Amino acid sequence: MSTVPTITLDNGVEIPQLGLGVWQVPDGIVTGVVEAALAAGYRHIDTAAIYGNEEGVGRAIAQSGVPREELFVTTKVWNSDQGYDSTLRAFDKSLGKLGLETVDLYLIHWQSLKQDKYVDTWKAMEQLYADQRVRAIGVSNFHLPALQRLFDETDVRPTVNQIELHPALPQDELRAFHAENDIATEAWSPLASGELIGHPVLKELGGKHGKSAAQVMIRWHLQLGNVVIPKSKTPERIAENIDVFDFVLDNEDMAAIADLETGVRVGDDPDVFN
Numbered sequence: 001m002s003t004v005p006t007i008t009l010d011n012g013v014e015i016p017q018l019g020l021g022v023w024q025v026p027d028g029i030v031t032g033v034v035e036a037a038l039a040a041g042y043r044h045i046d047t048a049a050i051y052g053n054e055e056g057v058g059r060a061i062a063q064s065g066v067p068r069e070e071l072f073v074t075t076k077v078w079n080s081d082q083g084y085d086s087t088l089r090a091f092d093k094s095l096g097k098l099g100l101e102t103v104d105l106y107l108i109h110w111q112s113l114k115q116d117k118y119v120d121t122w123k124a125m126e127q128l129y130a131d132q133r134v135r136a137i138g139v140s141n142f143h144l145p146a147l148q149r150l151f152d153e154t155d156v157r158p159t160v161n162q163i164e165l166h167p168a169l170p171q172d173e174l175r176a177f178h179a180e181n182d183i184a185t186e187a188w189s190p191l192a193s194g195e196l197i198g199h200p201v202l203k204e205l206g207g208k209h210g211k212s213a214a215q216v217m218i219r220w221h222l223q224l225g226n227v228v229i230p231k232s233k234t235p236e237r238i239a240e241n242i243d244v245f246d247f248v249l250d251n252e253d254m255a256a257i258a259d260l261e262t263g264v265r266v267g268d269d270p271d272v273f274n
């Protein structure tokens with residue numbers, strides 16, 4: 001069973017650098033999927049209210065026997081719940097579904113510029129943090145202007161920005177900004193939603209190291225310092241994706257992966273998604 005290293009967030013909380021994403025895993029099967037992940041050594045689960053599977057995730061946690069303090073659970077407030085009071089209500093709902101007393105990381109799912117409620121939403125997140133109902137608060141899909149506005153108009157800085165990030169979209173500018181401002185970069189769709197699994201360069205690098213293209217991509221994220229949350233509902237792949245701590249990509253390998261940048265997204269553009 002692999003042990004995953006942690007990254008220390010700017011408030012001192014430790015986040016396992018690799019976790020399991022559960023978007024598009026239906027509530028009916030997510031319990032078994034999370035159980036497979038816990039058995040393989042995962043201790044970090046990334047869900048969201050909109051995924052509709054917080055109850056199933058909670059069931060897996062309750063049944064697992066893994067001590068709560070060993071687990072890192074992230075969930076997110078959905079766009080339609082943005083605003084101060086509605087965020088507090090959405091948090092209560094998520095906590096109830098998960099069956100937990102606290103979550104480790106609560107994120108604003110999208111900046112949702114058109115609604116322009118993210119500052120009030122953030123103030124509710126600050127309240128939850130002050131009340132010790134969440135161990136850390138962060139954002140997702142935020143670009144520089146919205147981050148800067150939170151810096152200017154609120155008190156607590158986001159610990160994390162969870163963004164689309166994979167070899168085709170390495171997000172160098174945001175990663176540099178995060179590094180300058182003590183924000184951890186968390187990569188969603190780290191395998192480009194599966195689209196880069198068959199890429200010949202990644203397959204070749206896999207061949208060189210006796211690993212798969214997916215393992216090469218996950219290793220690339222880890223070496224860049226990203227927190228990475230690959231999703232799989234398949235137990236063999238779940239185990240494969242955490243088996244990435246026994247090899248190292250060299251500078252040449254990292255450069256070959258950097259050449260795969262196309263700027264093409266697999267998900268929505270945060271500047272227009274509401």
Ligand code: NDP
Pocket residue numbers: 020021022023024046047109140141162163187188189190191192193194195197212214215229230231232233234237238240241267
């Ligand atoms: P990923 O980039 O993790 O890719 C998942 C796909 O790759 C699935 O089709 C999966 O198949 C396949 N796959 C996984 N491992 C392997 C492997 N070893 N070999 C071959 N195929 C593999 O995509 P996601 O888009 O799901 O992103 C990951 C997580 O990021 C989400 O689950 C969610 O937690 C988070 N996320 C957050 C967003 C946000 O707005 N904050 C937006 C999107 C995602 P299968 O499951 O069939 O095994």
